[in-house]
Amino acid sequence: MNLLGEPEVTEEGEFIINIGPQHPSTHGVLHLKVWLDGETIKKVEPHIGYIHRSIEKMSESLSYRNFIYVTSRMDYISAHINNQACALTVEKGLQVEVPARARVVRVLLAELTRLASHQLWWGCTGLDLGAVTPFFYAFREREAILDIMEETCGARLTQNFMVPGGIMYDIHPNFQNRVKTVLIQVKEKLKEYDELVTDNVIFQGRVKGVGVLTAEDAISLGITGPSARASGVSCDVRKWFPYEGYENLQFDEVLDTGGDCLARYMVRMREMKQSIHIIEQLIDNIPEGDFQAKTKMVIKLPKGEFYQRVETARGELGVYIVSDGGSSPYRIKYRTPNFSNLWALPVLAKNAKIGDLISIMATLDLIIPDIDR
């Protein structure tokens, strides 16, 4: 039976395999129903909902100060940017001016998160394609970045460092030195990444020309983030709808035209360099001053609707809050990047091989808890 309750029809020679919910390369509990003709994929049907925790409904019962921490559990690899999106939405409603120091630190931490996220993705891509070693090399650099997070925010993944009006506490005295050390390390190791994986002929064969996403498809499916930019769709929220002072920073929106797995790979590799570039601009220019604006103990947003979007490591995250003037949101909707990006998979995987499905999944960089929420 399919999702609509219709009986399944398999043609002569076709057979169905279930990839997931427990499968080594779905990175979580994604369930893909795959119609196969030999090794060739006829159709893919994603079944989602295995890790639905009703985060949106939970957020509606929490106060504006408290609902932020729940969003760390959506896209747990870029938890910081999720928190930032929520904080920004609440600030928009409150009309509060965030101190310059807090804004710079937020951007710094967001870019560090993006860097760590892309490194995790790089390692997992290698792992999915059968090379185990890159995973460990990626984690080495990621650990260094997570140490910065731990020292300043107190946690490695679910930092909950953003509060409406600024950041929870001031940066650690070691922060700047540590970031500079890590940047040197990462820049050095990015070359090694290229030697080990990017230039490898087997890897190139696995990703080049595989899973081509056209720009039209990317737009009509609502794909955002690096996956869309690899198809030539300019959609970087940091450029189009700047927030937190991104308009004052020098960085390029990384675009590629190929649309295949290699283009998606290269876009992310180049984005890492852009993130490093952003961090380098800011790290010596953290302004002095308050790290948090004064807000009331119990935050109440005025009646109305507030929407804010940010660019997470995987695409556009939109937070939509409907307020009835109370101390907790009346309705919250998260527009998460992975939910949209997932639906590129059935389009891309058509007529691909099973091995290609894995490459496509790896380069779309899906985080399953973010799909289900």
Next chain:
Amino acid sequence: MKPLLEISLSGFASQIDAWLNAALGGGTLVVATEMVVTGVVLLGFLVVLCFFLGYMERKVAGFIEIRLGPNRVGPKGSLQIVADTVKLLMKEGITPASSDKFLFHLAPVIVVTAALLAVAPIAFAKNLQIWDLNIGLLYVSAVSSLAVIGILMAGWSSYNKYSLLGAMRSGAQIVSYELSVGLSLISIVALTGSLKISDIVMAQQDGWWIFKGHIPVLISFVIFLIASTAEINRAPFDLTEAEQELTGGYHTEYSGMKFAMFLLAEYINLFVVSAIAATIFLGGWMPFHLGHWQAFNGIMDWIPSSMWFMGKTLFVVFIIMQFRWTFPRLRIDQLLNLEWKYLLPISMVNTILVALITIMGWHF
């Protein structure tokens, strides 16, 4: 200079032979006893060797992946693999309800048997060889392709779509790569003029083929390494297992002892392939000699021949392990492309070159 071990392994074997002949009065009984003894000794040796290879693989993987590898059980973690084996032995062997029970149980036995058969003609040391038959290399390449039957059987009988896909991949893969392995073996056979393992080793008395045979032999060595890695289903050619795609391929449904047998077969195959590579390209148990440097050659002779053989074999094993921990996996069509568009044409041209070298006597 005499070798380090005065009572070499071969001397030990002939002593046992003499003693048995005296005790049992010769005849069939002696041959039968010797066969049993050889079998037991060989099995024991191979199991210990597989423990070692498993340990080595995990240590190599650990160091490459900036980890320590196993280091808790026993000195430097050397007993970890024993602990794992005990665990596998004690685990319940689950048989899927709808599987073809007979074939399901038979498949691992066939895979292990095929792997063990190929050990027979390998020369472990000077004069230490179980069966020096005159078609040694042909025998090895014939027997090693039997394993695919076991893999197909495992995939078919498991009644699991992942297993079936893995088994079908293995069929296409092993049949294709057999050709390149064969052609690279032929280059050495042409140079030596014999399929007999002992002849091939003796022909390298004044230098290993990889040094004597110019570039064509080097090319065949590389092709042999790649093709035989594919033939024993190791990464980057482990499409039959392909954890990230097929969650384990043909042995998805196997557990406990039967799974351990697949693992055993994998390591025996790894050993056989490396031993063959060491024998035909790197001179087998022949020590490394350099021209007329008598002192140097003397020192080399002092190292026992079994050490030379194991050292060379483990060197090849290490290379194959490094392949596994460096490269991503190929896709099935790329795997076949690599064989039919690259390895096979190159080894064909290479064979002609080797034939030319042999006829003209250009090798050293």
Next chain:
Amino acid sequence: MFLKDYVGTVYKSVRSLLTGMKVTGYYFTHPKEIQTQEYPDNRATLQMFDRFKGEVIMPHDDSNEHRCTGCQACEIACPNGTIKIITKQELQPDGKKKKAIDAFVYHLELCTLCNMCVSACPSDAIKMGQSFEHSVYDKRQLKKILNKPGSKVMEGVE
């Protein structure tokens, strides 16, 4: 032309593979690059960052006094109902009654270590501790009472 392309492809492929093997070979021969921390063995030297959020603790001074007034700001701030404050009326020496805590109940099993309680506390009575080895066999052991028996609120903390 075809042959040139063919040889070029083979050369480039082999070169890229050898480059990859050079990288892994480097790490194999340089054991000092190993990153493993042998955790239970290095417990003596393992130093967590001072801001690391391991659990909520309530510091007491030498005379067994804490700073908690029982205002319940943390209880309200907590998103998960982790904290439960049971108050009592305490007789002051001057005869007045004053609100004080009887038990500061902290459910570690519910806590997400979000730090909201610590930032909500007006008198700095609680803070985040660096201990992280919380595993127990019975989850009831994770329910903790943070104020020590017989402890009092510090002088001058309102």
